[in-house]
Amino acid sequence: MASRISLTQYLVEKQREKGLIPAELRLLLEVVARACKRIGYTVSRGAIDGVLGEAGSSNVQGEAQKKLDVIANEALVEANEWGGNLAALASEEMDHPHPIPHRYPKGEFLLLYDPLDGSSNIDVNVSIGTIFSVLRLPEGVKEPAEEHFLQPGTKQVAAGYAVYGPSTLLVLTVGDGVACFTLDKEIGSWWLTVERMSVPEHTREFAINASNARHWEPPVKRYVDELLAGREGPRGVDFNMRWVASMVADVHRILCRGGIFMYPRDNREPGKPGKLRLMYEANPMSFLIEQAGGAATNGHQRIMEIVPTQLHERVAVILGSKAEVERVTSYHREQG
Numbered sequence: 558m559a560s561r562i563s564l565t566q567y568l569v570e571k572q573r574e575k576g577l578i579p580a581e582l583r584l585l586l587e588v589v590a591r592a593c594k595r596i597g598y599t600v601s602r603g604a605i606d607g608v609l610g611e612a613g614s615s616n617v618q619g620e621a622q623k624k625l626d627v628i629a630n631e632a633l634v635e636a637n638e639w640g641g642n643l644a645a646l647a648s649e650e651m652d653h654p655h656p657i658p659h660r661y662p663k664g665e666f667l668l669l670y671d672p673l674d675g676s677s678n679i680d681v682n683v684s685i686g687t688i689f690s691v692l693r694l695p696e697g698v699k700e701p702a703e704e705h706f707l708q709p710g711t712k713q714v715a716a717g718y719a720v721y722g723p724s725t726l727l728v729l730t731v732g733d734g735v736a737c738f739t740l741d742k743e744i745g746s747w748w749l750t751v752e753r754m755s756v757p758e759h760t761r762e763f764a765i766n767a768s769n770a771r772h773w774e775p776p777v778k779r780y781v782d783e784l785l786a787g788r789e790g791p792r793g794v795d796f797n798m799r800w801v802a803s804m805v806a807d808v809h810r811i812l813c814r815g816g817i818f819m820y821p822r823d824n825r826e827p828g829k830p831g832k833l834r835l836m837y838e839a840n841p842m843s844f845l846i847e848q849a850g851g852a853a854t855n856g857h858q859r860i861m862e863i864v865p866t867q868l869h870e871r872v873a874v875i876l877g878s879k880a881e882v883e884r885v886t887s888y889h890r891e892q893g
């Protein structure tokens with residue numbers, strides 16, 4: 558049998574041979590991966606263990622929480638708070654950052670996550686996942702507060718996601734390309750299965766929730782209309798559409814075979830800049846996509862350069878194959 562590379566070996570090599578990550582970050586990523594393993598197991602137990610359905614509560618954004626949103630959030634807190642490498646954690650499911658309890662040592666990293674992405678797919682057995690982003694606590698800060706999380710995505714030192722689908726996968730970047738690991742459930746190891754994921758520059762596949770079409774702004778409407786017109790339209794070729802409604806699954810498909818994913822701003826709630834959250838959905842996914850050769854924008858600005866003003870801030874997201882992302886961006890520019 559050809560020798561396999563585990564997540565541990567991959568990270569040790571990034572630390573030792575390339576000096577790309579400090580030991581503390583390696584350990585932190587292993588702890589996150591272990592928590593994802595546990596969440597994946599819980600997800601797979603489904604109705605047998607009674608983990609499907611509503612939790613009966615709602616999060617800071619007013620969204621009804623599913624039981625698994627709450628369970629996954631707790632699994633990540635429990636796994637990470639004692640490790641000594643984190644200064645604080647923040648999550649979609651917690652109003653404010655979770656401080657590291659005084660009984661544990663504090664580290665220099667900040668972890669942000671969407672514990673369960675694709676909540677609407679939980680009860681129908683469609684792929685869901687966990688998204689995470691790691692930042693450094695700004696130098697000289699002793700007591701981490703919410704404001705210290707408000708760093709642009711370019712400051713991320715690592716990002717990734719787990720997908721709980723037909724296989725359980727972990728996709729990771731530490732700023733040196735994007736690697737994919739598959740969970741070997743018998744042994745409990747994450748094996749490196751794709752060393753360097755790469756998003757093709759061109760694509761004929763797009764992902765958008767078309768039920769919102771009547772609310773879109775003109776540049777997005779124009780772009781999607783052209784795709785829908787296919788061979789008979791200005792693009793002269795047919796395009797295919799896919800929408801899983803779990804960002805992890807849609808982004809994973811794009812990392813595998815290209816495509817463009819859009820959750821644009823729309824006019825349903827004019828004050829809202831989009832649906833997806835900048836700090837624990839858009840930024841980590843943008844880091845991964847850019848590391849794999851793709852692009853990510855809100856239509857006007859590179860997502861990773863946006864300076865956040867709120868922990869749970871929302872943003873328009875257009876990401877994936879470069880040539881298509883650039884085309885949508887040019888339509889926004891023309892519109893002014």
Ligand code: AHG
Binds near residue numbers: 671676677803805820
């Ligand atoms: P979450 O489950 O963490 O709230 O995120 C759901 C997000 C994202 O995963 C997906 O792309 C999008 O919401 C789906 O939205 P629609 O239901 O509007 O299609």
Ligand code: MN
Binds near residue numbers: 673674675
């Ligand atoms: Mn999400």
Ligand code: MN
Binds near residue numbers: 671672673675
């Ligand atoms: Mn979520």
